[in-house]
Amino acid sequence: MDPNRSLFLGMLLFLSLAFGLSYGTGRGVMDCSVIIQPLGSDTWLPLTNQINKSINKSVRILVTMATSRGSKTNKKIVSFDLAKGDYPDHLEDGYRFQPENLSLGILANRRENEGWYFVSLEENVSVQQFCMQLKLYEQVSTPEIKVLNKTQETKNGTCSLMLACTVKKGDHVAYSWSDEAGTHLLSPTNRSHLLYVTLSHQHHDSTYSCTASNPVSNRSRIFDLWQECGRESSESSSWLPHAAVLLGVIIVIILIPTTVIMLKKQGKRNCQPPVEENSLTIYAQVQKSGPVEEKLDALTDQDPCTTIYVAATEPVQVFSRRCGPD
Numbered sequence: 565m566d567p568n569r570s571l572f573l574g575m576l577l578f579l580s581l582a583f584g585l586s587y588g589t590g591r592g593v594m595d596c597s598v599i600i601q602p603l604g605s606d607t608w609l610p611l612t613n614q615i616n617k618s619i620n621k622s623v624r625i626l627v628t629m630a631t632s633r634g635s636k637t638n639k640k641i642v643s644f645d646l647a648k649g650d651y652p653d654h655l656e657d658g659y660r661f662q663p664e665n666l667s668l669g670i671l672a673n674r675r676e677n678e679g680w681y682f683v684s685l686e687e688n689v690s691v692q693q694f695c696m697q698l699k700l701y702e703q704v705s706t707p708e709i710k711v712l713n714k715t716q717e718t719k720n721g722t723c724s725l726m727l728a729c730t731v732k733k734g735d736h737v738a739y740s741w742s743d744e745a746g747t748h749l750l751s752p753t754n755r756s757h758l759l760y761v762t763l764s765h766q767h768h769d770s771t772y773s774c775t776a777s778n779p780v781s782n783r784s785r786i787f788d789l790w791q792e793c794g795r796e797s798s799e800s801s802s803w804l805p806h807a808a809v810l811l812g813v814i815i816v817i818i819l820i821p822t823t824v825i826m827l828k829k830q831g832k833r834n835c836q837p838p839v840e841e842n843s844l845t846i847y848a849q850v851q852k853s854g855p856v857e858e859k860l861d862a863l864t865d866q867d868p869c870t871t872i873y874v875a876a877t878e879p880v881q882v883f884s885r886r887c888g889p890d
Contacts, residue, residue, distance in 0.1 A: 596680060596695040602780040603700045607673045611666040611683050613694045622647050626684040627668060633680055642668060673700055703781035704734030707774050711792060723793030724762045729774035729785070736778045744771045763789055
């Protein structure tokens with residue numbers, strides 16, 4: 565045999581083996597179809613593709629899963645031999661298998677179910693393989709629009725607003741702004757959640773809409789810009805009367821109780837009785853000792869009673885004056 569021809573055949577065989585191995589492991593030229601599903605939903609993956617819709621009863625199905633395209637080790641999900649019966653030889657937890665339509669189910673999928681699924685259909689000595697990439701996205705919530713900055717120009721009657729559109733839930737979210745006529749305010753490449761607009765008196769009916777979206781969902785919120793500007797203008801023009809009313813209420817609240825308290829104190833001072841001394845003097849008259857006749861003769865011109873003064877520290881209710889014998 566010609567040495568050049570032998571070398572050519574050897575190289576061709578080597579390239580064929582290399583191509584087959586790379587195609588079989590899913591890390592080479594194999595193209596994977598992309599399946600997009602909402603996170604937390606029930607997902608069913610078809611184990612047949614457009615090429616092999618009809619499968620013989622002698623085919624053995626093997627499904628493996630990898631979290632990355634270049635993973636060296638794949639996780640075995642299900643193996644099923646159509647010739648043996650309706651029950652798979654192996655089925656990973658969290659998955660379901662339907663032999664009727666050859667589909668792999670994931671109930672209430674989770675983040676760990678996201679990845680590349682490689683399907684091998686083995687029949688005798690032939691092997692057919694294809695893969696699917698499962699992408700999961702959390703659905704977006706209804707967006708909220710907040711005013712970050714507001715500028716009111718009273719001279720030319722313009723109002724400038726800086727708006728921010730945000731969502732609490734959702735991943736890989738893109739934002740778009742449009743006016744009431746459906747005109748996009750930002751270019752498709754600039755999917756920012758921020759919007760800066762300036763309104764004049766010609767835009768009294770301007771309502772803008774923010775739409776938050778990802779591959780599995782979209783939600784919108786409508787915002788009336790001119791109403792926001794009008795509220796600001798109204799508040800700025802009427803703050804003085806409100807402030808005057810508020811000041812008057814504060815003054816009334818403070819003055820009325822103060823006046824009442826002062827009047828009560830003045831009334832107490834006018835109505836209080838004279839302050840009595842802490843000590844009182846008790847007067848008591850008693851008869852002198854000795855014969856009554858002699859005392860009367862000797863003290864004809866004098867008071868037959870003698871007065872005694874006693875100081876007391878507490879008020880005495882009864883005063884007694886004793887003159888002569890009982």
